[in-house]
Amino acid sequence: MAPARHIAPVGTTLKRWLPVIFVGLMFFTGLAWNNFPEGGWPRCASYGVIDNPLDDNYMDHVMNVQLPRMNYAQPKVLNPVRTDVLTMTPWFAPIVWEGSFNRDILNEQYKKRNISIGLTVFAVKKYVVFLQRFIETAEKFFMVGQRVNYYVFTDLPEQVPKMTLPDGRQVVTIQVPGYKRWQEVSMRRMEMIHDASMRNFVYEVDYIVAVDVDMQFTDEVGVEILGDVFGTLHPGFYETERQHFTYERRASSQAYIPEDEGDFYYAGGFFGGTVKEVFMLTGHCHSAMMADRDRGIEAIWHDESHLNKYLLNHKPTKILSPEYLWDCNTRSPPFLLKRRFLTVSKNHTQIRS
Template structure:
């Protein structure tokens, strides 16, 4: 079912798809089966039962108001440790993503993080680490040299689940103190990685915004309009947007010309 069917390490995806986001699941599954090396199972945390699929395991999890779906991600994952630790490698990905190239984390040791595409060339001073010294996600200036993406992370099952449990505790301590990190789960993950650098740091090609997709892209973070989920090809979307722009230009020209026409007729 995956990019490579071997007797190697079993790789399992974790996705959170509550509320309307469950409808984003199927395209991700199709792309993962095609491109994720060693894919064995997909764990779906959701308030709704996903479509029947022998490779998908439903882990019930309630839908929460923003920002709790992301902020409590590590609690959700930790709650199902006994189920999740039965695989070899865990990879969390946001559900509004698509794999487009061979994605191989099967041989990883320890934790895996992905360099954030928006800050790959930024100086330390430009990295958006948490600056609230009261927060457990605070990263002091002497720590951290690489800012990582929150939407793709994982590692060996035991190592990643240990990390999730620690981060869940940190988040709860912040919440008990009335503190919410600026970038929620991403701030927490970056603080963790700043103190305990991941064993594997993947390139920005493992998390590329749709508008910046190139020949080396392996995983795409989709635009917010989610046209991919409506099965509209990239060129068709571009054509539609161009037509919309032309319609606006034509309407503006008509509005500008109409007064002049009236003057001539008089």
């Protein structure tokens, strides 16, 4: 009969192995520590993420963020504020209309994020004449109280108006070539915004809003427009069936959309999102336009055609109603409670020549 085995108590075994465990831990901890940046905490490297999310000072900041007490009407689940227009897409992206949001609540929420916005415009050749009014009206209505960089792409930097703006708001001039054809300027916008996103925007702002310069702000445009990527419903097609949209219909084009596809028709004169998303959007559209050019094709509405193809395949996270881009010569329908961004009357042939 085999002798009975003696099993030492757990405590005795643990005491016996503690020195070995301790030395092993010190060895591997030393290796790991040497591979971390100075300070010993693995860093996130980019996107401005705080190195140590458990740092006491960081937690103090989170705990100390307080919003003022606000009195406003309680939202009612069974009583939507707008029933005359579509306010949500099938992919759960909100469509922004007057009455569908409370700007005071949004402003208080965005204060915690300390954001900055870049507003890009192209004032090339004769279009520089619109710049003064554009900036003056933007100062009155665009992102009031927020930090804003007006990025002016122009071939005539000496004609950019000298304006004194409040702290946190500035005009940044970016010199670009003066292309002969206005179509070329329109299509090259995507390339220039893409390049500037990598070169400038990523270091300076959080969001990019790309708009036309021959426009004027006539009512408030604020943080309600911001999202990962947003487009704006074209004022000429918001009630049109998809088969009548002026999409590019030639299958040989990278912008091709068949008649049985399409959600909305988006205007090329107002789109944007985070710098990262705008970088991807503009890069994709520019590459598609260059691929078309190699085949001798130019999409029917140039960069707008490619923007619509991109937003069909990469659904926007927010959509702006026609309030945010309206034709000054078009009658306002009853559901259009605001006209926030209006075209400026002009002779298109003369200004494009």
